[in-house]
Amino acid sequence: MHVKLALIGPKFSGKTTVFNALTGANVELSDFSGAGREHSREVAVPDPRLERLARDWKPKKVTPARVEFLDLPAYGGSEKFFGDARQQEALVRVVRAFGGDAVPHPKDRIDWRADLEDLETDFVLQDLAMVERRVEKLQQTTKRGPSYKAYKDEVAELETLLRVKPALEDGVPLKRTLNPEEQEKLSGFRFLTLKPTLTLVNIGDEDDPAAFDLPPVPEQLDDVDDVILAIRGRLEAELAQLDDEDRAVFLADFGLSEPLRERVIRLSYALLGQQSFLTGGPKEVRAWTVRRGATAVEAARVIHSDIARGFIRAEVVSWSDYVACGSWKAAKEAKKMRLEGKDYVMQDGDVVEFRHGA
Numbered sequence: 001m002h003v004k005l006a007l008i009g010p011k012f013s014g015k016t017t018v019f020n021a022l023t024g025a026n027v028e029l030s031d032f033s034g035a036g037r038e039h040s041r042e043v044a045v046p047d048p049r050l051e052r053l054a055r056d057w058k059p060k061k062v063t064p065a066r067v068e069f070l071d072l073p074a075y076g077g078s079e080k081f082f083g084d085a086r087q088q089e090a091l092v093r094v095v096r097a098f099g100g101d102a103v104p105h106p107k108d109r110i111d112w113r114a115d116l117e118d119l120e121t122d123f124v125l126q127d128l129a130m131v132e133r134r135v136e137k138l139q140q141t142t143k144r145g146p147s148y149k150a151y152k153d154e155v156a157e158l159e160t161l162l163r164v165k166p167a168l169e170d171g172v173p174l175k176r177t178l179n180p181e182e183q184e185k186l187s188g189f190r191f192l193t194l195k196p197t198l199t200l201v202n203i204g205d206e207d208d209p210a211a212f213d214l215p216p217v218p219e220q221l222d223d224v225d226d227v228i229l230a231i232r233g234r235l236e237a238e239l240a241q242l243d244d245e246d247r248a249v250f251l252a253d254f255g256l257s258e259p260l261r262e263r264v265i266r267l268s269y270a271l272l273g274q275q276s277f278l279t280g281g282p283k284e285v286r287a288w289t290v291r292r293g294a295t296a297v298e299a300a301r302v303i304h305s306d307i308a309r310g311f312i313r314a315e316v317v318s319w320s321d322y323v324a325c326g327s328w329k330a331a332k333e334a335k336k337m338r339l340e341g342k343d344y345v346m347q348d349g350d351v352v353e354f355r356h357g358a
């Protein structure tokens with residue numbers, strides 16, 4: 001399965017720099033013409049569990065889960081930009097906090113909070129315009145009364161939209177006013193203010209992230225759809241170009257414990273509501289992506305539709321049991337391998353073997 005995230009933000013905020021930092025690419029930075037080009041690249045989701053599995057299986061191949069980052073042209077209020085952003089599953093917002101006159105600022109200010117507010121306001125206005133159009137249409141159609149099939153649904157939708165409209169007018173994003181069920185029902189609109197969002201405050205090489213007074217990143221990301229983080233974009237991009245040895249020296253020089261890259265990729269993945277299950281064997285050890293809440297048969301389908309069709313059962317060892325027992329075989333002997341049916345809800349890190357009649 002393919003998971004995509006788009007980097008967006010004002011002109012010259014460092015989107016492409018952050019793209020390079022996250023993906024290890026080395027694409028050209030802004031020429032300050034404002035005509036930033038689009039880039040995309042897939043990256044592996046770092047997962048130490050794979051190394052652990054590979055030690056047991058000594059497979060020919062280790063395949064991590066992947067996410068794709070997209071570097072979109074600068075946000076400048078064009079219809080095309082909003083249309084493109086609407087198509088994305090999740091957004092990574094990059095705002096500028098690094099100083100210096102060498103890089104122009106489209107609004108002649110270094111104020112990331114204000115930039116973020118502008119962006120948020122425009123997104124709210126875009127969604128509001130959509131809600132208004134839909135409300136108008138539903139008010140017309142429902143006038144006819146309960147004589148047509150969709151009437152009840154349309155009345156319910158209209159009620160919901162009329163409820164959230166005043167909040168949008170006050171600048172409140174839809175993810176704060178729609179409950180999960182309503183969000184699901186209205187997902188077809190691809191509202192901008194419903195998208196899970198990671199905000200990266202792009203700070204200067206010498207800046208201290210702690211000085212930016214950002215809320216801590218929650219430990220548990222299950223219900224989180226907004227995370228904010230400070231990143232030294234340029235420094236991280238340089239770091240991403242180094243080999244392991246040079247990187248260690250570089251990190252020590254800057255007093256850093258690890259590159260932020262891996263953390264941001266993992267955060268992005270979780271933010272999208274994705275988790276991994278693992279399979280092992282002498283040929284391949286692999287992490288597969290399923291949405292949180294997916295069932296065993298859905299997980300089987302990620303591997304192959306035939307496996308889902310011929311599903312008999314899933315043999316599952318939870319990650320903590322796997323680690324405690326030390327291997328698949330030991331987990332089996334310790335009776336930690338469970339037989340699960342189609343409706344079993346997959347857990348992050350489950351080690352699985354599917355039995356199927358395909």
Ligand SMILES: Nc1nc2c(ncn2[C@@H]2O[C@H](COP(=O)(O)OP(=O)(O)OP(=O)(O)O)[C@@H](O)[C@H]2O)c(=O)[nH]1
Binds near residue numbers: 204234
């Ligand atoms: N000091 C400093 N400079 C940075 C940082 N990030 C980006 N820059 C500089 O800002 C300039 C623009 O960076 P880009 O990453 O190309 O910005 P962008 O947002 O992709 O620009 P557009 O696509 O044209 O909107 C480059 O000269 C970078 O070197 C940073 O964290 N610190």
Ligand SMILES: [Mg+2]
Binds near residue numbers: 015029037
């Ligand atoms: Mg760019």
